[in-house]
Amino acid sequence: LAFLGEGGPGLRLPLRYDALLRMTCERFSAETKKLEGLITPMNVERALCELQALVPHAVRLERNELVGLEPPTLREFQARLLGGRPPPLAPMPPASSPALSEAEKKGANLSGRKRSATAVQDDDLAEVMDLVNTKSAKQQEKQEQADELLELLSKPSAKQASETNRFRTAGGSKLKEFCRNSTKEDCARVNGPAHVCTKIHFKRIIKPHTDLSLGDCSYLDTCRHMNTCPFIHYEVDAADALRMREGRAQLDPFARVATNRLDMDPFSQHYEPQFVNCDIRTFPMQVLGKFPVIMADPPWDIHMELPYGTMSDDEMRRMNVQVLQDDGVIFLWVTGRAMELGRECLELWGYKFVQELLWVKTNQLQRIIRTGRTGHWINHSKEHCLIGLKGKPHINSNFDCDVVCAEVRETSRKPDEMYHLLERLAPGTRKLELFGRPHNVHKGWTTLGNQLSKTQITEPWLRTHLLEEGVFEEGDMTDLPTPPPNPAVSPWGGHPPPQKLTETTGAAKA
Template structure:
């Protein structure tokens, strides 16, 4: 037995218990790196990877193939020039066989090279204390990990660390892989893999959201201009709703007469939305489309082209949506998984819509309580434009005591292009940390991005931002369910998309208290309390709030 084989034998005897346990798990490549870190030999005396495998083969032959149990069984006979390509393992080491060989074999001087008998290293690491190497292998798993980490990273002995600290650097290369300490270069990639892996609670939350979220039918838009021109004479326009109605008798007459591609039109009107130009007596088609389209306040006299929507006749998507929405109430009663909810929604019916018509700047917020899980505010920021409602200066808005409304939870603040940074500062002063923002990309009636030039001094403002502020550490929040981009069409001035309510309600869960500030009548909805000066009177269901409010209002 040569000196290098003797060194490997001594290493296996001293460290065999640790090498077959996690995190090494008997991986031959891992054992080699631990051996290199524990030896003091350098340069030409260093044991290479192929030499290490050869030493293992020699030891196993001396022990008559009883020293190691390998997986696969012929692991030691396989040749890997790169240790990182070797995934073979030694599942068990016969320590008794190794000790018998170690005592029986006598190392003599090599007559050719004149090398002396190998000396047992005084310590596993340069500069490390001798006592560390000679003390018995610890049986405690945490102590084993601590000792192995010192070997693998070639560090001096350090104070004992917790199991969490040790495992922080031992991350898997994939979800099924063992933990490894060999390659520092891979650790960032491995950590990113762990961070990207969703917990079971997150997956269950998304599945629950699918079952409980109301859906609306979605249709594609027809982009064939010939269909639009053919349908102009077959529809009637309802100015109140901006929808068109197809005259089925006229369509059937055309089909019976066998005009051109009428069969294609018949299929298309059953599956897609069509935008039919509304040509009035004053319309000048040369001017093009109205920039306001369906939101135009002067449609009866406007000279630009407007459109009416013809919805699909065969409403298959609507039927599927209706069937799904009917099953929501049954899905709400499933209470096996209530993470992210204050309690099972089946045990707490949702409160009807509540609202208070008041001047928000003068309302005593202590009347409302401070246990709201979610607050959303749409202030009337001063934007230097003629508006049909009064606006607040930045100083007036900052003086409102928004900080009294929540112990912990989310505060969502609508901001304009000018007030994005101002809104961030206000949330910080009210005790919130800005953690994200939702972007509403605006589309018009024709499902195109708005670029009318009505807002924005330098570029067309085709989006709005909703800042997300966080107070406290609410562990009950449902995170990463919806994206931060919302695409929806515009409606009345300053009216926000209804989809935002579904997004935020999925974050805080059903049954929680929710408040909207500066709301209007169209903002009122079940489970929400809305306050603002454009509401129809006051309607309160919660007795405690009603008593406190009317007591103050009567003074």
């Protein structure tokens, strides 16, 4: 079409199809080189016939030859195909004008024919576009097959469906949504006093030193000077909290977890929490055995004043984490500065970095935080958790997403949703948390850290092993709690018991 529209006046007519084909290929050799197998005299003839039908009076064919050509009409048609506009129509003469001359009448007749031809072209173009956009029977069949294949691939297996139902909340979700209007007064002002809102509301805390004109406190419930802070603070409305707890004594109305169910507590078969007050840098990790799941929140050195001690980069690299897992997954919390260092540590410990989890921080009013106490240049409103994989762990994949939205609390405290996420990932297995504090102690978990007040070991086999190895004495540990009647975790989690410390030391020296 470009050749005919632009080079038409230079063509010597009549012209046979094969000659037209040869001249076109010579002019557009770069564009037509890939289509040499498709550009044949027969296809050129068919193309010209279709063009003659689409744009009447633009081309004329006789006996396999191109004998007539109107380049302006072809260029106009080409412009329409490319989304351009045709040249404007000539203005109509005014009704009060004098009688037209013969030449003017002839020009008007030509203009009328052109306008009628333009209307025909518009209709033809619309019909062509409909034909082009309509899928053929073969294309429709392929699309149906692809849709069916995608449906089969995305459909969970019977095992996956069973695992999903295992963690589904009995009787529907127990999650309670916070009202976006925050307080009952604001909710009534927006929705009207007759509107009954069943969501959770907050109540303003007004004290003698509160200045309402200052607005909300940037830190809300994490403010360290609430007794003197003049900004507005909030608490959960007492009536809403009472209503949420009625008849649900065994449920936490503010727990955002999927394992909160009355008929089956997945943690009932776990051992009581066990924790070790120690210096992780020197503690013999190998005596603990193997753990399919590890979560660590190291005290990275971020060059800021913190309420706890930090570890240098070299100390992090030298940590003996690799002895804790043969096949498992590790969740490593990192700061902005330690992002690449965390990946380096995973590689040194024998892990393959596979994914990243993001914690989007919200404040007490369930809004994205805009102010914080961390960040050198801009305030941090999120944290990153690197996920490393070692060996071939048996885990439930595709249960949860890689974004957790949860409130901020004390400095460095991570969301409790992580424990339930990891329980769904590997239910009924041993789990270890490094650099834990008292609030990190959870049922079914072993927590190590230097801010724990004491040591409690609840797995009988681990307690015996630690005493035999001389790591602890009986007086160093609390009394052994009563184990669950049907523990979900077998001794050492099904792994071979760890080697003796003397054997490990001798092998290392050798």
